[in-house]
Amino acid sequence: QETYDGIELELKRFYLLKAHHGKGFADQMMAVCEAQVRELNYTSFWLGVWEKNFIAQKFYQKKGFKKIAS
Numbered sequence: 001q002e003t004y005d006g007i008e009l010e011l012k013r014f015y016l017l018k019a020h021h022g023k024g025f026a027d028q029m030m031a032v033c034e035a036q037v038r039e040l041n042y043t044s045f046w047l048g049v050w051e052k053n054f055i056a057q058k059f060y061q062k063k064g065f066k067k068i069a070s
Contacts, residue, residue: 012047
């Protein structure tokens with residue numbers, strides 16, 4: 001995690017072993033991240049994802065993230 005201007009937070013890595021996909025663990029992990037963002041009063045929460053990682057992109061979209069650049 002890295003802060004920039006004191007109000008933004010970037011999640012640098014968010015990985016789950018393939019054997020654990022589809023079991024709800026990613027939802028739980030993201031919920032913890034989002035709770036920390038709120039608790040620490042960040043106004044922006046963003047992450048980077050490889051452009052060909054379509055599974056991750058779909059998950060992030062489901063969680064409310066929006067593509068802002070490529």
